[in-house]
Amino acid sequence: MDSTEYGFDPTYGYSLQQLLAVKVPKEPKDFDDFWQARYRKALTVDPQPQTRVINENKLGWRLLEISYTSTDNFTIRGWLLLPVTGVIKRCFIIGHGYGGRNEPVFHLPFKNAALLFPSFRGLALSAQPSIPSEPYHHVLHNIDQADRYILGGCVEDVWLAVSAMLQLFPQTTGHLGYLGISFSGGIGALALAWEQRIARGHLNIPTFGNNPLRLRLETRGSTNSLQQFYRTHKKQTLKTLRYYDAASAAKRITIPMHCACAVFDPCVAPPGQFAIYNAIAGTKQLFILNAGHHSCPDQERQQQELISELDNFFAPLNE
Secondary structure (H helix, E strand, O other): OOOOOOOOOOOOOOOHHHHOOOOOOOOOOOHHHHHHHHHHHHOOOOOOOEEEEEEEEEOOEEEEEEEEEOHHHOEEEEEEEEEOOOOOOEEEEEOOOOOOOOOOOOOOOOOOEEEEEEOOOOOHHHOEOOEOOOHHHHOOOOOOOOOOOHHHHHHHHHHHHHHHHHHHOHHHOOOEEEEEEOHHHHHHHHHHOOOOOOOEEEEEOOOOOOHHHHOOOOOOOHHHHHHHHHHHOHHHHHHHHHHHOHHHHHOOOOOOEEEEEEOOOOOOOHHHHHHHHHHOOOOEEEEEEOOOOOOOOOHHHHHHHHHHHHHHHOHHHHO
16 A cells, blocks of 8 residues: 555554454543433434425435424534335435535445435535534634534434434334445544444444544644644543544443444554544444545445445344
């Protein structure tokens, strides 16, 4: 893999054996209290989902606009795909990277399923003037207040997505899955630590893992913005990020999990990704990607293999 364009080694010198040994950092004593209180509060919010049909048949799916209310009375917008034929037995909540999402994904193999593609607060369809939408600035929004940091709101957006889907499709109770990539991979780990209404989850090149280590490894993307801020605000940055470590949260995940982690990644350092996977104590599967946030010759083959694995992994939700 060519790393000359970056000026640093996106493997960070870690072998696979070393990646599988990355540990979880120390967490604040009130980590559980901090998140459990937020989860309980989120469950009291009525999401009031609203939908509007855009296309009756696009590649075998009914395409709808959807909006729902999250915490702080924040309106979350996204897309909903429903099968043109068949019955809805399961639901999937599918997150996005820090670049947002321009449209839903139509190629996922999940049959008998409703697919929700939310845009998390401040990003893409859920952009708002009071929140910077550019990832470099979004990741710093309210970082001086642990209980108001933007990532916490995005986690709550996942919980309210679950509430919205269960209102729309109550027959899928116990048959919900979550898929998150990069930004939404880390958000997903933070959400799934407490969310028992989701039965299975997948995290793809997840970020926010082992923040003390992550802040020290030269990186592109939004983490680079955090690193620059950290240089002049070390105490405050660490004080807040201790509560937003996806690896610390992953220790609490009890549902079956599937993770895709890259051994080469210039934007989400592999040690942070593997810290999340390593921390999951329950049933888990690992798919090793040759590269994340970087093209490679066998990328298409790996993606096809990954999709096939996910089809099998989430098959129990269809039973």
